[in-house]
Amino acid sequence: MVIQKKILFAGLDNSGKSSIILSFQKKFSFMNSTPTMGLERSNITTSSLLGLKFVAWDMGGQGRFRKRYLEKKYHMFTNTSVLFYIIDITDSNRFKESLDYYLKILDNFILLDENPQIVVCFHKNDPDIKEDPNILENIVFLSTKITAISKKFSCSINQTSIHDISTIYKLFSEGVMKSSPVSQMISAQLKAYTKITSSLAVLILSNDMLTIGNHSNHNHLLQICEKIGPRFLYTMSEIEELKFSSQNLILNVNYDIIEKNSSVNKHSAILFMQSFDIPEGEVLNIVTLAKNTRTYQLSQNYLPILASQISNILNIST
Secondary structure, X not given: OOEEEEEEEEEOOOOOHHHHHHHHOOOOOOOOOOOOOOEEEXXXXXXXXXXXXXXXXXXXXXXXXXXHHHHOHHHHHOOOOEEEEEEEOOOHHHHHHHHHHHHHHHHXXXXXXXXXXXXXXXXXXXXXXXXXXXXXXXHHHHXXXXXXXXXXXXXXXXXXXXXXXXXXXXXXXXXXXXXXXXXXXXXXXXXXHHHHHOOOEEEEEEOOOOEEEEEEOOHHHHHHHHHHHHHXXXXXXXXXXXXXXXXXXXXXXXXXXXXXXXXXXXXXXXXXXXXEEOHHHOEXXXXXXXXXXXXXXXXXXXXXXXXXXXXXXXXXXX
């Protein structure tokens, strides 16, 4: 059974809401994006594996529309599963305006006794400005404010750019995963997988780059999988275009961990992706960060069991 969920995309005009939705729908072209006038609804059907279908409400960000939404709060904000709130990280002159609007939306959720998942997006954080001191200062400022405003809700903060499409897919996955019981069950299996195999981090991606589940005790190590996983998928699709096929990719990585005493410890690991078939002709891709050759082999040995467990979950849920 497919469950339909209502998600809202809100923020000021020119924050990037519509272009994010279009990228979800795989119609994105930033050269042709136009401002949303009023309210636009569109269907975003996720992987059928999760048993979810989303109806996206793209809320135009011009002042007159924002006023109208707040006046029609019962229509706009009831039965909301996820709110994606988009902030242009480069436009510091409008931060106060954006934070005020965000607070008013949350106040309406409280008034209506709604408790949606909140996903805040610091958008337009493009690769060429990520390390700019002003942008880093903006992120710290907004993160502090958003955390304080959102304390009554389950809220995550993300940084996105249309020039790094993996950040866009991760944003959507943040909202999807927490809305799907199937994803939560799969994540529980991944927790057991990391423990049995002594893996550092693991996630599962669908072929459309949607995160189906993940687990790690170290968020920064999970981020390695999240950044590299979509690129692995892209590489495998390029290999297929050359009339070759591959079910796995392996990469040796080095990374640093900053300890509490500020010392830096250097580590190495093996990052690999393995694809496997599941019912209904679907393919899933497991991205694992293994500590060393021994844990890599443990992961390889356990993968067929994990694939069988995930297939069973998906069979029961459909």
